[in-house]
Amino acid sequence: MPLSSRRDVSTQSTRPFRSPRRSRARAALVAAVCLSVAAGTAAPALATGPARVAGPQRGTLVSAVELEGMDVAQATAYVKDIGFVAPDAAKNGVDVYRITYRTITATGRPTVASGLVTLPRAASGHGPRRLSTVSYTHGTLAYRGGAGSVADGADRAVTVMFAGAGFAAVAPDYLGLGLGTGPHPYMDIGSETTASVDMLKAARAFEAEKGVIADGKVMVTGFSQGAAAAMGLGRALQREAVPGLRLTALAPVSGPYDLSGAEIPAAFDGRLAPRTATFYLAYVITAWNRLHPLYSSAAEAFRAPYANTVPGLFDGSHPDEEIAAGLPGTPEELLTPRFIERLKHPRGVLARILRTDDAVCTDWAPHAPVRLYDGNLDTDVALANTLSCRHALAANGVDAPVVNAGNVDHTGSALVSYPKILQWFRGLTNRR
Template identity: 30%
Template sequence: MIKTPSITRLLFFSITWFVIACSDDNNPPPVVEKVLVESVKIESRTAQQLKTLVQFSGRDIDPSIMKYNVNTYRVTYKTTYKGDEIVASGVIALPFTTDQVGMVSVQHGTIVQQTDAPSAQGAGSFDLVVYAAMASSGFIVVVPDMIGFGQSKNIFHPYYVEEAIAQAIVDNVRAAAELAEDDDVSFNNRLFLAGYSEGGYATMAAHKAIEAEPIKDIDLVASFPAAGGYDIQAMQHYIFNQDQYPQPYYLAYVARSYQLYYEKSGLLADFFNEPYVSRIPNLFDGITSAGNINVQLSNRMGELIREDLRLNLDTDTRYAYIRNAFAENSLTDWAPSIPMYMYHGQQDTTVPYENSVTTYQKLIANGTSAETLKFIPLPGKDHTTGIDPYIDDVIKKMQQLK
């Protein structure tokens, strides 16, 4: 004879199941989607090899800080661009150790050629040696290609577009944490950010984004942005007021980036004179070098830029969309609460020293304390010669803070 459960028993079990299912203590934690897609080892280096290479390089870095052997990987990871999921790429260097280690994300400066992307560097390249040397001192080193290079080369690089740049960095950091876990590297959850020129801008953009929305289980300790042109409106005023500017491709790069990102088809025609309006779309092809792009432009601002724009950009409603794009991507509307060390060469006229000075002043005026935000001038250094002393000092500071 088949026994039928009583209504009372059914009700009891139903209520019990409902209470258990609805209990906060028994709810599984939300699933965090993985972002790492693939990792491929590029090379391995011993600590001794790295010490020797750094000593030969002449850098002011104590070789004794390099303790660990390092594996360097080319990685792909998921990120978002204008609301759509895409796959981006970068380089991650992992120290081979059971000790707990920190992480540093290093943002590269302005590049236009696909062969200059970090993930395009082959085994033995000096760039990979530098990343491995940093990793050997006790850091997981993350180097995003940035959207527009490597795996995402079908997208035009969003040059000086705050949101897109910051998101690619944040997701590469997440991918690095996943790779470290997969390789049994113990990450202590302490993150640093560093970068020079566009990399300085990208570093500050990522710092701002992480303060606004922290990365789960990762604590930003400090950032080190350098020579970044953070105030794009001020950069525009500076360049427009020059009779000659030695790097006109910077201006064309920003304009082409904003034209495509904001889908403003008439931006180049509003900005430049012919024949430059017609030339610019074909110059940023991922093959032509920055020097050769400059040759196709003019370093005379009166010849390159439309006179009406130079005179009326700040006031004419016709150009409001350009003003708004510059304002939206200028990093002067916030107040960092996590330590930031800003660097800039005092003789820099490519990205003018004054741009960092006024950005620093604006962030202080916004409420950041001078204890949190430090400004470090590099006396006698320009945009090129400021790089080495910046790198050397950042490595020392990270060793102290890690």
């Protein structure tokens, strides 16, 4: 799930569904910009056609808006107020920008997505400066207005933390979130990767406009859903998806790397909080069905009355609390017995989806150093996911130590881990 919002910093609470609070004015602004992008008024019309035709446009910067600037003291306080555990004081003030850029949908059609670029203030308008890049991919969001590029909160604070230490911090919203149009293709590793790759391309162009030169080093991290996305992005960078940028380190936190072997079984055997498991399953089944039809009628997957309501909840317009209120308390109350059996014993298209997502740790051997982070009391993402990823990487000859955050829940694993990740990244780049 997403990190807690800046105004909801109970930190170790296990309440699973938190989203940043936004004013009505900001909500209206987001809706207006989303409509303008959808209507084609916020950017030039995009060409239609397969991905190979749209390829040259991928990663093109469409727009950039400065969201806020912070001096050193403000950047330090911003990170601490979220609840990160013992973060280093910022060394730089920071400037936070939202960019929109060209990318492709999960089916290869041209589209526009958004994200954050946060720069050390010394790097904004003060002559050329070479910076290493940190890419941060966020956790589960069902509400487009909760994305870091439009909402104040912990995902934005992660970028402030890294930029305050002297990195160029880049955080894609993924497809369909922030100012992206259409529903978010949740847990689709392909589109998470292309959106993240294209965000790095657009960010590099934007940074150049600000007098910043990317030095080619990219440290990749992500939380929860974003941890698996970070592995996918790291794999793409190692395969030279962005010429001139190279994977320098991988630090995913509490990710669902093994859906078939760890996360789905945990949803039904008590290792995950029932309401959290219900939310995740409703979201992922709905999203996957849009891309790879799993059923001809929602009643094949969802029990009454949820078959009539669940698909509409995940259209990007409903806050997490509203979605949770529309769901039952357990997966067994949500799903039909036959569909539960399909999840436990996948075949056909479902098995293919799971093999593709689960390959983020199994089908490559990172050349850059990897550390896996988690926490002992996580009831959102089963700890077995981390062990599965570690074992898979070891089988490919990669030593990926697990850095355990101690007795903290899912959100707590991020709040403890990110200051540690920052220290590790700084050591790798000799950035003091």
